[in-house]
Amino acid sequence: MNIEKLEYLVEVAKTGSFSIASQNLYVSQSAISQSIVSIEKKLGVKLFERSRGNSAILTSEGEEIVATVKELFIKYQELIEKAQIINNxxxxxxxxxxxxxxxxxxxxxxxxxxxxxxxxxxxxxxxxxxxxxxxxxxxxxxxxxxxxxxxxxxxxxxxxxxxxxEAKMKLMVNKNSPLAEEAFVTPQQILNETLITYDGEFIHLFKKLFYKQFGAMNELFTTTNTDTLKKAIEENLGVSFVPAFNGVNYNLSDDVILLDIIDYDAVNLxxxxxxxxxxxxxxxxxxxxxxxxxxxxx
Known part of the structure; x- marks a missing residue:
């Protein structure tokens, strides 16, 4: 019984499926199935209840075995790491x-x-x-x-x-925007602006919550290119929500500033x-x- 076969066992237990485990590990389904059968024969324990559709449900004995195997994996990885450290x-x-x-x-x-x-x-x-x-x-x-x-x-x-x-969501604006006259903005002030959005799941979630509480904004475009986003702000085409924290560096030009957003708890990240x-x-x-x-x- 080798480490590779034990890895197959853990993945099938985690996914509850021979086919999904096969996809996740980039190994043929037959190889995984044969390895599980080999382990069961070696241990003399039935690990899974098989059913149609290649699903696999751990038996009570299987749950105990898999828990022990997971501990073995960690110890094996620690062993390799310790040997490397000893040998520099x-x-x-x-x-x-x-x-x-x-x-x-x-x-x-x-x-x-x-x-x-x-x-x-x-x-x-x-x-x-x-x-x-x-x-x-x-x-x-x-x-x-x-x-x-x-x-x-x-x-x-x-x-x-x-x-x-921890971080805070801030508003990126052009220095010539009327909003830039203050160090902070309210959600009500932001609503009248045109929004340019970074195409990330978290930003979309923040935007969705903002819209739900205060109403939708006019949107210009969405992008994963931060240089394009900053260029649009430099040209005063709109504003953008961006996370800010100690050490953050967006390489902003002198034409772009970040403003605090007040009266909205969801800015805390x-x-x-x-x-x-x-x-x-x-x-x-x-x-x-x-x-x-x-x-x-x-």
Missing amino acids: NVNGKLKISTTPGFFAVLLKPISSIRDDYPKINIEIFQKPGQDIIEDILEERSDIGVLPFIKHLLENNDRLVYHNLF QYVWIMSSKKHCSRMIKDYISKLKEELNS
Whole structure:
């Protein structure tokens, strides 16, 4: 019995389906089915109740076995990591997906973690929140940093998330806009403006709640290109909702400013970091998150 077969077992238990587990692991369904049968014969225990449609329901004995296997996975990953540390040979990649504006905050922690683990390669991807979640689920990234999106993160057993820092939604406007005469704006003042929207799940949710409470706005366009969005604000074509926090850097020109939004509690945001529930949180990831928190609090 090898680690790979045990991984198949955990995925079938998690998904309740041989076919879905096959898709998630990029392994043929027959290979997974044969591995499960092999494990059952080896242990002398029936792990699943099979039914039509390739569904698989854990037996009571199977639930106990899978719980133990999950613990074994963690110990196995810890063993590999410990051996690498002992040999000063921690290598591989640290892949991070994050939302626009957050890249600058990552730089010092990245430099610091690279000093501690000189043999690793680091890759960073800048994407909307829903794409970050997909990156984690498809194992294209190790960790993601994004605003908390309740319906995508809460009760999702394929992901784990941890609070990272708090932020506020602000309004990006042209310096020549009448709104720029004050340091803050009310929702009622915003309603009369033309909205330019970043095409991210969290921004769309914020907009939806705003519209529900105060009414809809005239919308010019939606984009995932932050340079296009900023260019439109520079030309005074509209305004945009953007998250703001300590260390955020949108590389704004002198023609663009951020205004506080008052009299609306929903501007308070929670950012989280996420990773796959089936992956071990390595010492390197823990060290990186610790350095990131230090940078955010500096």
